[in-house]
Amino acid sequence: MALEEVPDLRATGPDAVVVDVSYVGICGTDLGIVAGSYPIAVPGVTLGHEATGVVAECGPAVTGVKPGDRVVINPTPYCGTCRMCRTQRINHCVNKMGTESGVSYDGAFADRFLTTSEFVHVLPDHVSLQAAALTEPLSCVLSGVRKIQPPTMAAHTFIFGAGPLGLLYAWALSLKGLAPAVIETAPERLAFAHGRLPDGARAYASLDEARTGHFGDPEAPLDVVVDTTSGLLEELYPLMACGGTFMSIGLKEKRFTIDGMHLADRSLSVIGSIDSLHGSFLEAFHLITSGRVPAERLVSHVVPLSDFRDGFATLGCDIATKSLTPTRSASCKVLFDITSTGSST
Structure with missing residues (x-):
């Protein structure tokens, strides 16, 4: 794992949405990818899929969101036409290779994330970007x-x-x-x-x-x-x-x-059970935005992306040795703060 400079993402498609990422959670899947125990990930892909941020650019056909909107990202697109999707098993879409954020498609451990308008949801003003970052795991x-x-x-x-x-x-x-x-x-x-x-x-x-x-x-x-x-x-x-x-x-x-x-x-x-099923992302969005699940209380650490090694170590993952050990810290959900350059908290 390393931080790299890459070309800036732009909203080149008609329905494209580019999000300036604010917070992104470290998932157990990310730990498994780094440690080599989850070999599904495409080599070289940018990790990260539990993300929130602010819309930066929209394609000309986008009407549901606009630049400046605070959003949570659904990171698991699906084709909607294969047998799995048509029988409400979108988590097993047979065409998801190349679309699954942080696994086969560049994810959100980055300044920007490129998606489409169907997969971003505008947050109410009273819901923090940190709390909403737990929408995908929920x-x-x-x-x-x-x-x-x-x-x-x-x-x-x-x-x-x-x-x-x-x-x-x-x-x-x-x-x-x-x-x-x-x-x-x-x-x-x-x-x-x-x-x-x-x-x-x-x-x-x-x-x-x-x-x-x-x-x-x-x-x-x-x-x-x-x-x-x-x-x-x-x-x-x-x-x-x-x-x-x-x-x-x-x-x-x-x-x-x-x-x-x-x-x-x-x-x-x-x-x-794995991933999201039909409607479960919107259901999670409602439970968090309504306060019925106080997601922000589960955030134990917020770490600048530049300190990504510390973030993974907090969860028992040693990047240098690609090994996992039981965590010895009072950790739960660890978020990367993409906008921060300061020390971890």
Whole structure:
């Protein structure tokens, strides 16, 4: 990774919109790309896809936004015509290669970002650019929450990992009526999570503490599990309640062995989720702009882009060695401030 000077982006197409980027979040996908564990990215592509900014230029056919508008960017275009798109699975558009921001299309770790008017949304004056930068990760969370059908509204719900997605899942599932227990083994990140969860949700250092402290039962079965680490299926599978749902959202390669008879006999569901589905980005936009999900409270660090190595290190990613280690800081969502040249905060 390196900072490079590139030609300035201009609104050359009729529906083109160029955004002067203000804030962009570091995503787990970015960490995986840097560490080599997510090899889908095109070599040389500019990373970054969780972005907000101010419209700089518009093509002649653009009517919905204008220069000076504060916007959030939907970074995941889709063709709208392939079978996946026509069956409302735009996150798996077969034509997205070359369009996916920060993966196969130059992303938002940059001064400017080029998109089209369909994929920018004007922010109300009362919503900060920092808060709106969490719209895309919340959109991905809502895609997963749509798939979770709890067997009861009193479901014992567990979220493993108190990073940005873990906390956003806590907020989204609470809006669905559940009261999840969030489990985080890193003391610093656990401390950050306290006080940033919705009413009824709590954070714990272990599954044993969560079972006893949250549900009053040291043998509490697991009705709903969201695993943000992508590594716990084999360990937690025997603890799932009949009719339970296990969701994995991490992007780390790992193979599991589970008992297929139990899958049917205990009516279990093992599912995965990634990216935004039809309508989930606008749904996330509404939840943040209405204040129902206080996204800005999940921002732990704001770092100038020039200090990108520090930003990645805060999340346990060493760029020099291309390695990932558990974070030892009270970190959650780390944003790059593209407009700043000062020291990190």
